[in-house]
Amino acid sequence: MPKVLILIPAYNEERSLEGVVASLTSQWPNFDCLILNDCSTDSTESICRRNGYRFLSQPINLGIGCNMQAGYQYADRNGYDIAIQMDGDGQHDPSFLQRLIDPVASGKADMVIGSRFITKEGFQTSLSRRTGIRFFKFLIHVLCGQTISDATSGFRACSRELICFFSANYAQDYPEPEAVISSLRNGFKIMEVPVVMKERQSGVSSISPLKSVYYMIKVTIAMLLSVAKPRHRHRENELGESV
Amino acid sequence: MNLQLKLFLVAFVILLGVIMFHMLRKERLELKYTLLWLMALIVTAVVVVAPQIVFQIATWVGIINPVNLVFFVEGAFVIAILLSVTAIVSGLNRKIRRLAQELALLDERIRKMEQVPRATDQTN
Numbered sequence: 001m002p003k004v005l006i007l008i009p010a011y012n013e014e015r016s017l018e019g020v021v022a023s024l025t026s027q028w029p030n031f032d033c034l035i036l037n038d039c040s041t042d043s044t045e046s047i048c049r050r051n052g053y054r055f056l057s058q059p060i061n062l063g064i065g066c067n068m069q070a071g072y073q074y075a076d077r078n079g080y081d082i083a084i085q086m087d088g089d090g091q092h093d094p095s096f097l098q099r100l101i102d103p104v105a106s107g108k109a110d111m112v113i114g115s116r117f118i119t120k121e122g123f124q125t126s127l128s129r130r131t132g133i134r135f136f137k138f139l140i141h142v143l144c145g146q147t148i149s150d151a152t153s154g155f156r157a158c159s160r161e162l163i164c165f166f167s168a169n170y171a172q173d174y175p176e177p178e179a180v181i182s183s184l185r186n187g188f189k190i191m192e193v194p195v196v197m198k199e200r201q202s203g204v205s206s207i208s209p210l211k212s213v214y215y216m217i218k219v220t221i222a223m224l225l226s227v228a229k230p231r232h233r234h235r236e237n238e239l240g241e242s243v
Numbered sequence: 244m245n246l247q248l249k250l251f252l253v254a255f256v257i258l259l260g261v262i263m264f265h266m267l268r269k270e271r272l273e274l275k276y277t278l279l280w281l282m283a284l285i286v287t288a289v290v291v292v293a294p295q296i297v298f299q300i301a302t303w304v305g306i307i308n309p310v311n312l313v314f315f316v317e318g319a320f321v322i323a324i325l326l327s328v329t330a331i332v333s334g335l336n337r338k339i340r341r342l343a344q345e346l347a348l349l350d351e352r353i354r355k356m357e358q359v360p361r362a363t364d365q366t367n
Binding site: 172173217218221222229230 | 269270273274275278338341342344
């Protein structure tokens with residue numbers, strides 16, 4: 001039985017967090033769950049304390065990438081075999097976790113992404129977002145030769161090796177598509193499985209329409225750049241600790 | 244703008260572009276803070292290569308020699324970049340203060356926790 005950690009990034013998720021964690025722990029009592037509170041301004045932290053959740057509370061707002069990386073560092077130091085990213089807003093259904101875990105546990109893949117575009121069921125997001133995701137799919141195909149239908153999906157499982165890699169190297173601003181490219185570039189195997197996503201239960205997306213143009217330009221340049229970057233050595237640890 | 248000056252400016256823009264690309268590749272620059280530089284580079288390149296595109300704007304603001312427009316555009320970008328750097332430094336300063344405070348609070352908590360077992364030792 002692999003040791004599994006569920007990472008839930010949370011920024012102002014007071015309305016949905018308890019529901020997400022409750023459905024998670026009722027379905028998967030053996031998995032540990034770590035809430036990554038990125039200096040929320042609402043009651044997210046006091047909800048974590050009151051319910052006795054395992055959580056990291058950032059003293060300053062780090063942004064989604066850096067917050068996530070702290071989760072991978074926790075997974076690395078505490079010897080987890082598999083880390084799973086899952087949103088705190090209720091978009092991701094924990095009943096699909098088995099699909100994400102199986103290929104990682106059997107060594108078939110280092111990263112398994114839950115994609116809503118394989119069976120095209122459930123919430124399919126807005127047209128403009130789908131266009132952006134399709135553009136990333138094209139870009140990844142050109143740069144890495146693999147088809148990833150939903151590179152922006154934050155519902156993904158990672159192997160021990162990838163946990164070590166991410167705890168040393170993880171994109172900071174809009175990390176999901178960049179993490180896919182840098183993983184592929186560094187020789188990790190990525191696989192997608194079909195999942196059904198729901199519309200977010202509460203809160204607002206980290207990407208407002210105003211920022212979407214900036215987002216597309218920045219992520220595109222970052223993705224092109226990650227191809228030009230030198231490859232990292234595996235199992236590199238920034239803090240110089242033995243892994 | 245004569246050809247000699249145009250070639251010199253093009254060479255300058257290319258050199259700057261290559262240096263920036265190299266620094267980005269080596270992760271000595273963070274992309275987030277470099278986007279404004281990239282934009283400055285692209286706009287400057289356009290103004291240098293095809294000043295006729297922006298010449299109309301130049302006459303509107305009273306610039307007679309198009310090369311001055313190139314310098315004005317560069318100057319405007321330098322001001323914008325400096326302003327953004329000041330904003331970034333201010334943000335970083337705020338974050339460092341917050342981190343230092345957090346560290347002091349944690350230090351106090353750890354010292355308090357370390358004292359508890361010692362206090363019980365003394366009573367025994």
